[in-house]
Amino acid sequence: MIYTCTLNPAIDYFLQVDNFRAGELNHVKADRKMPGGKGINVSRVLKHLGQASKCLGFIGGFTGDFIKEKLVEEGIETDFVAVNGDTRINVKLKSNTETEINGVAPQITDDQLDALFAKLEKLTSEDILVLSGSVPGTLPVTIYKDMIEKVAGSRAKVVADTSGVAFKRVVTAKPFLVKPNHHELGEYFGVTVESFDDVKKYGKKLVDEGIEHVIVSMGGKGAIYIDKDEYLFAPPAKGELKNSVGAGDSLVGGFLSEYVVSGDFRKAFQKGAASGSATAFSVDLCSKEKVEELLPQIKVSNI
Numbered sequence: 001m002i003y004t005c006t007l008n009p010a011i012d013y014f015l016q017v018d019n020f021r022a023g024e025l026n027h028v029k030a031d032r033k034m035p036g037g038k039g040i041n042v043s044r045v046l047k048h049l050g051q052a053s054k055c056l057g058f059i060g061g062f063t064g065d066f067i068k069e070k071l072v073e074e075g076i077e078t079d080f081v082a083v084n085g086d087t088r089i090n091v092k093l094k095s096n097t098e099t100e101i102n103g104v105a106p107q108i109t110d111d112q113l114d115a116l117f118a119k120l121e122k123l124t125s126e127d128i129l130v131l132s133g134s135v136p137g138t139l140p141v142t143i144y145k146d147m148i149e150k151v152a153g154s155r156a157k158v159v160a161d162t163s164g165v166a167f168k169r170v171v172t173a174k175p176f177l178v179k180p181n182h183h184e185l186g187e188y189f190g191v192t193v194e195s196f197d198d199v200k201k202y203g204k205k206l207v208d209e210g211i212e213h214v215i216v217s218m219g220g221k222g223a224i225y226i227d228k229d230e231y232l233f234a235p236p237a238k239g240e241l242k243n244s245v246g247a248g249d250s251l252v253g254g255f256l257s258e259y260v261v262s263g264d265f266r267k268a269f270q271k272g273a274a275s276g277s278a279t280a281f282s283v284d285l286c287s288k289e290k291v292e293e294l295l296p297q298i299k300v301s302n303i
């Protein structure tokens with residue numbers, strides 16, 4: 001089973017405003033509310049691509065109910081720990097530019113944290129645990145590292161996609177796969193990562209630190225996969241950008257959807273990159289049809 005863990009889920013509230021003007025009254029032309037948060041997005045992409053998963057994490061209030069209902073409607077299993085406050089709302093404003101305003105997580109108590117850790121006890125070597133997104137302020141920043149240590153005995157594979165201090169900490173626990181974007185990779189090493197050579201150099205440093213598989217996404221420039229033996233490049237597909245929110249999560253979901261079937265990293269990377277582009281060219285997260293349409297465009301090469 002693939003478990004995705006979203007410590008800080010959200011309703012993603014997409015707003016379209018023509019010529020948004022800060023400091024003035026703006027009228028919304030169209031809006032959309034979607035269940036969001038990185039792990040939840042991975043689960044939704046997995047579902048679209050025909051793979052089951054179970055969503056873990058913390059959820060609360062009317063916003064949490066909305067997320068759970070939507071996931072149930074889509075046939076996605078959930079096993080969230082309930083918290084007292086409201087799950088956050090993240091505003092995704094599309095106008096001449098894209099602006100994101102991510103909300104604040106509700107408080108999480110020690111008992112609720114223990115309840116999440118108890119759920120990890122059933123993981124086995126057959127399972128994959130995806131740890132994605134930001135860490136709520138009331139939790140220790142070492143939480144992802146602690147979770148990896150908790151499941152280490154089970155030999156479940158851990159995939160991590162987070163940023164800032166949480167990324168710094170999770171790297172020390174050596175997950176099976178990490179997926180920073182090039183900005184997050186640069187932030188980790190205190191440098192600016194721009195060119196493919198930079199991505200290769202700093203991605204390889206993560207492999208040298210003990211992470212088996214590293215995928216660095218670079219938005220519209222594609223993605224690079226690094227392990228101890230090779231560097232692979234997946235170009236972006238061609239199309240009209242509609243929504244970049246969740247492209248990285250789609251890369252992770254697409255990758256896992258193939259990896260659990262074939263265990264082939266090259267094919268999994270190709271599917272992941274096709275899924276990232278498919279989401280970038282869609283209003284919602286990628287559909288199976290869109291991923292299959294774009295797949296032939298993604299010619300993975302050794303670089």
Ligand SMILES: Nc1ncnc2c1ncn2[C@@H]1O[C@H](COP(=O)(O)OP(=O)(O)OP(=O)(O)O)[C@@H](O)[C@H]1O
Nearest residue numbers: 181217218219220222223236246247248249276277
């Ligand atoms: N404009 C685009 N055109 C084509 N493909 C894209 C585009 N944007 C993203 N992609 C694909 O999606 C992948 C992931 O995108 P990106 O690097 O933006 O992830 P991210 O920064 O983690 O995003 P998020 O946090 O919103 O999920 C890229 O590596 C690329 O393959």
Ligand SMILES: O=P(O)(O)OC[C@@]1(O)O[C@H](CO)[C@@H](O)[C@@H]1O
Nearest residue numbers: 036037038090102133134245246
């Ligand atoms: O604040 P975090 O947890 O870092 O990111 C949360 C978020 O921006 O990431 C997803 C896209 O990747 C969205 O669904 C969600 O709103």
